[in-house]
Amino acid sequence: MKSTKAIIGALLVGAFFVSACGSSGSGGSGSGESSGGRSGTDEGIKDGGTLFILDHSTGATNLDPQRIYTGADLGFLGSTITRTLTSYTPVAGKAGTQLLADLATDTGTPSDDVKTWSFTLRDGVTFEDGAAIVCADIRYGVSRTFAHEMTGDEGPLYATTMLAVEGEYPGPYTATADQQAAYEKAVECSEDGKTITFHLKNPVADFNYTVALLAFAPVPKAADTADKYTLKPVASGPFMIKSYEEGKELVMVRNPNWSADSDPIRKPHVDEIHWQFGLDESVIDERMIADAGDDQATIVYGGIQPENLQTVFDDAKFADRRTDGFDGFVSYTMINIKKVPCLEVRQAFWLALNREALRTAGGGPFTGEFADSFINPLLATDYTPGTVTEGLNADGTPNVEAAQAKMDAAKTACPDVYKHATEEGLRFDHGQSELWAKLISIWIDSLGAVGIKIIDNAIEPSKYYATINKDPGDLMRAGWAADWNNASTVVPELFTKEGGFNYSQNWEDAAYPAFSDKVNLAKAEVDRAKQAKMWQELNQYVLDQAWAVPGSFTKSQNLVGSRVRNAYQWLPFGWYNVGAIGLAE
């Protein structure tokens, strides 16, 4: 839900894996499982027509496959325009997380202790102009991720961190012949152009999931317009872009050169998709509630506004059109271990924070449920309820007594940190927003009850991550969702020195080396059950060390038009499988 994301400041966004195993329900939104009644089924679908998408945003976050990182966008483009070597089963529920071959003939062949992965392309796969998709197109697409200045590192960087490219490779636009040759040694194409082989620096047991990201999608070199490619990416899926005007509309029509015979995943029903941008959120809600005209064939990008949630969820007439589910995110507070190297103070912070007041101020139970892990319950294989710090109230209210006891212990165990927390104060970095202007007083009051002084540092959202990268505070607010159905995209990313989003500086902690070694073992583990167990232990390790404090498993609610069918929550992406949506008569 957008408002929830705003609370976090600027969420780090990955693809989501949203399975149907919601955690124990609490609050007005029920169990937290996604539901949609008749709209989630294919009852009465008649092929043809136009599907409309209403959106408050001014435009698509990105259409360039190498620059897309949000789950909804990955799912939307992956189901409509852009194909990848592998993708996911197009069904609702946990079965939707099953990996399938897409452009490739199978889900990949590992060798060299999972340091090398090969994929062979299907026959008959083409771009929208009818040109065959060959290995060089995928290799070129992947190489664009290395052009950091062009992509702004907006997409996932797994290609740059995993591929065994010798020396510096600046991407295809500015690389020398030697640099390009080094890259092409790491990403090899067979002579017939049908097989692509990735050579990795380290073993990656689930690399075939990595290539399901659009960052590994093909891009024909001749059509690459660099920064402007995002306005008109070349389609390989069943739809292609007819026109795109930011602030107004993205119109997609059927791709005449796409063949169902070469695509086992996509089964399109509608002829066109019109994504309309820049609409007032309250108007969107009113239109969806009224359900008139074209709005009967409409879905919404974004959630229902808080003031309309009770209306929609208390009235049975919306039962067939509403959905409610976890969006795959975990919000959390990262603690700077370099500045707060005292476990007692970190635990006191967790115990004293009034999480219930924060949730109420943010919109109540519809916004999410209190998190006990950094791994979302929707990552069913890897999630297990974490053991939170002793004394933490399950209802989110502060336990001042237990927190005070921790602070008293800190006074003797780590007097310098105690003094820093109580006299100088802990600098709390968060994105600047109207909501945070309200929430900060709850932080100051609840932590002040045990003597922890908070120095509010609201950062202009566009500079948030640049700022905390350069000058991390004592406490930093963030959020995360898994990139694929494996906590390998959570624990290493957030808590290892090599991870892209570790602001805790936990490598300063004596407890870090043992943690890091075990992470490397888990990444290379090919036994999935064994690997899951290792992620659970590592997650618990982080909780025990309180390197960060989990906030909420966040949720979102939606309403679709009455003619919409097949609008099920596609769990890998936390949104509908838009390309599969059809319309009833």
Next chain:
Amino acid sequence: MFIFIARRLLFALALLFAVSAFTYVIFAALPSDPAALTCGKNCRPEVIAVNRVRLGYDKPIVVQYGQYLKGIFKGRSYGASEGVHCPAPSLGYSFRKHQCVTDLITRSLPVTASVALGAFVLWMLIGVGLGTMAALKRGRWPDRLATGFSVVGISLPTFFVGLLAIMVFVIWTGFLPFPRYEGITSNPAKWFMSLVLPWFTLAIVSASSYVRLTRNGILEVMNEEFVRLGLAKGLHRRTLIVKYVMRAALLPIVTIAGLDFAALLGGAVITESVFNLPGMGKLSIMAVNDSDLPILVATTLVAAVFIVIANAFVDILYGFLDPRVRSY
């Protein structure tokens, strides 16, 4: 007269230069880092630093402004081999929208012009019409009706009128489709339908003050001695009102209307947002939300250009109408 016009035009040019410099400096001084806006979630400082150089934001503000002005006349390129080029007149490049700002303005301006023109005609008809009726029927029910409309119109915020219009005419009654802008050349009927509600919304809100202005202006002129003289000499009342009273009373209104219209061309921010019209106002709002500085600077400049041109036009027009002002 020639010297007067030349002086006014030179003054307008100087004013535009000052406005552009001031606007550029103001936005450059904002806390948002335009280079950081080119960077995504990972936002490594070295990528931001490279893009800062690429965009020219590493240069002193005076040099940046010089490059900006140069771009207007000669076009501008960003980056090396993978870079982009914006031909003259270049108002910058938006790395948020991945487009040259001039292209965005060129696409938005006809939308705003469509909104402004239709709304302007309507509000002048309604405002001046009701104002005249109120003045001529002073103290009677048409006067009370018109002034009542004026009070209500002034009191209602544009977004409220717009949302109410959508609720009533689109959502509740289904009388009109939800406005979706179409270009006048591609589909004139859809163009008209997409603008009916925005026109009336703007007209209702803006006409209200014109009712007051017109009413007061006419009543004031009707108390002038030349009106009484005309009546005493047997001039027909209708001729007197249309030919002399209205002419004198409407002159200041036309001046204000010109400036209001020019301001509207800069973007009807709220109306365009409520009705989702991709005009200059909407573009400005998007730029504010995205902290997209190149667009913010450009939209502000374009709006300023309209105001300055309108101001110069009014000044020159006054020079024709009243020769006494030519000496100023």
